[in-house]
Amino acid sequence: MFLLSGPEMDGRILGCGDGPANFNAEATRKGVKVVSCDPIYSFGKADIEDRIAATYDQVIGQIRQNQNEFVWESIPSVEELGKVRMAAMQAFLEDYPAGLTDGRYVTAELPTLPFSEDAFDLALCSHLLFLYSRQLDEEFHSSSLLELCRVAKEVRVFPLLALGGEISPHLEGSVERLRAAGHQVSIQRVNYEFQRGACDMLRIQRADGDHQDAADGVIGA
Known part of the structure; x- marks a missing residue:
């Protein structure tokens, strides 16, 4: 979803x-330097595991009720999605204690993020910004994107x-504010x-970065 290479x-x-x-x-096992941030990391492994178990049926039930909003190709069914998600979360739980220790x-x-300016080369944000537009207003979105640009040379957000x-x-x-700040923005x-229909990402290249022009979909061009 982020065209990583x-x-x-x-x-x-x-x-x-x-x-x-x-x-x-997964990335750490491949030698990639990744830091993940989330408020959920204030909780211990057992608490997160309990929360996953407590919400599993509700989450899968909501997906089943709205399954026409999804493309069932690589994952053929709601049941298979449940297995894939639980396997991914189990991998997280197994890695979590060591990951906390390693920072x-x-x-x-x-x-607001507790990282210094230019701490990262790339910031990724999936299924948070834009997805929860009813719960999070435009000021939150714009401020969050500008904050991500502060800590990373490039930002990618999916979906839109x-x-x-x-x-x-x-x-x-949000794009208007980013462009006003001098950042290069493309879809x-x-x-x-x-x-269904979620197949585009927002790519932001920071104003002071030495970046190559994005190839496709430059907003406002």
Whole structure:
């Protein structure tokens, strides 16, 4: 969903709002330098494990009720999705204690992060910004994106759709603020689609970075 390739994986990566996902565990095993941040990391392994178990049926039930909003290709069914998600969260739980000790899991949340300017080469944010547009207003989105630009040379956000499948109403205003700050903003198609229609990511290249122009979908061009 982020079009990651060799050069990006060689840098310092921040995963923002990662929750109980296995990206950090998988990337670390491959030698990638990743820090994940989320408020959930203030809890211990047992508490997070209990929360996963307590909410599993509710989450899967909601997906089953709205399964027409998803593309069932690489994952053929709701039941298979449940297995995939539980396997990913189990991988996270196994890695979590060591990751806390190593400083790879940091308790933090947008729109204010406890990292220095230029701490990362790339910041990734999936299924938080834009997805929860009803719960998080435009000021939160704009401030969060600018904060991510403060700590990373490049920022990528996926998806751009809110829950329900419509383009987030906060996208245009957030892009305007980013461009006003001098950042280069583009929308790029990715080779991933599970939420129907969610196949684009926002790519922000920081104003003071030495970046190559984005190839596709520059907003306002």
